[in-house]
Amino acid sequence: MRRAFAPNWPARIGLFVLAAYAVWATSQLGITGERLATGLGEGGRFLARMWPPDFSRWELLLEGLVESMQIAVISTVLGIILSLPLGLMAARNLSPAWLSAPTRGFIAVCRSLHYVIVAILFVKAIGFGALAGVAALTVASLGFVAKLFAEAIEEISMKQVEAVRASGAGPAAVLLYGVLPQVASRFIGFSLYQLDSNLRNSTLVGIVGAGGIGGTLFAAFKRFDYDFVAAILLAIIALIFVAEIVAGRIRAALQ
């Protein structure tokens, strides 16, 4: 009989090995049915203590939220401002190799460490508070946005750039008329996305002492104020929802 589809043995063996490893690893970590049952019981008690959420300390909550938002906005703006030249320098179609290669390396280093680790480093280096959070999230934004900017620039049509260059335009005018129009809408999209994720991330850096609502959240956890924890979590969720709606509106307006 003729085979219409060739059997893919490497994929079958690979899937089998993966399944076997998952089962073995579960037993290694001591995850048993009994452990799961106690865990769920504890979870129930924990949830019960979170209800009702306690908004009586709303001033503390608001202060933390506002600081988180400020950290997010400042670090996004700084990250984008730094990403514009870095993205251009990293784009292999417009920058010479001696410039693009080290710039790409620098951007890769910014991306390689998790932003919480970067935040810890900055707290140790420049002290507790919002400045460390801004610095950490700026580095994180840079690693992400500069890379996306560079990729967007590498995808532009060089024919349009060539035509602007042929008119006798200088390098800056070529960027303004030949490059920027081709990438502007994507740049704005990336920047909005980064603002969105910085809002989320800025709620966490406080846990390691880098300012924002995260510090308040961590303190509430440590004092077992689970009803206040619930209030903080609800407030964060509301903030992210609002940010999502605003970003969506801006995107729609730009279409």
Add this chain to the structure above:
Amino acid sequence: MTQPILEIRGLVKEYQPGKPVLHGIDLAIGAQGITAIIGPSGTGKSTLLRCVNRLVEPTKGSIMMGGQDLARLRGGALRAARRRIGMVFQEYNLVERLSVMENVLTGRLGYVPLWRAWLRRYPRADLDRAFALLDAVGLPEHATRRADALSGGQRQRVGIARALMQSPALLLADEPTSSLDPRTAVEVMELMARLTGEAGVPVIVNIHNVELAKRFAVRIIGMTGGRIVFDGPPDAIGNDHLSEIYGGEDWI
């Protein structure tokens, strides 16, 4: 011939060392009319044109224009030379996300300061001229439309307006009609011939269509294999020349 505006001597271009695409081109272009370069694809017509405004770097030879060797210019001097050389492209090469007006004003980027270009604060004279050119190419109502909303023929009209906006001393046209349907191709050629004739700007045009070349050019250059094999008025070109330029004769 009157005093030539462009004089090319011994122009060689090698994209890979030892494999020249242009084998020492000698060519003088007069101060008037359309010069058509015909020849098969890949014969170096486009490379020749792009060497003149240095979108391609020549390997050897000189390109004299206005007492300067274009092949040697760098930086600001090169940009100052480029702004006097308009170029029309096969695929129009408009910046698609800019408006028609912005595309036409791109022709002034070599002249206006950067802040004016950035803030779109062009001198009144430039704006008036841009509107006049849009009227002349038959797109009076399209100034604020985005370039990617135009048809091919309309885009090439904007391309011509952009090139003329540079107040060029010379216009290069690289297969300006090859992406257009036959009727639009004739209309675009007629427009280009009329406007450059009125402005007294000489044109060098690469073109595949021999009939169009004969109809609009005052002089035809036949190229094959990176060399010039015919140079003369349109009525002097015969089937034996076409056979030499394109090879074979069954198609003639």
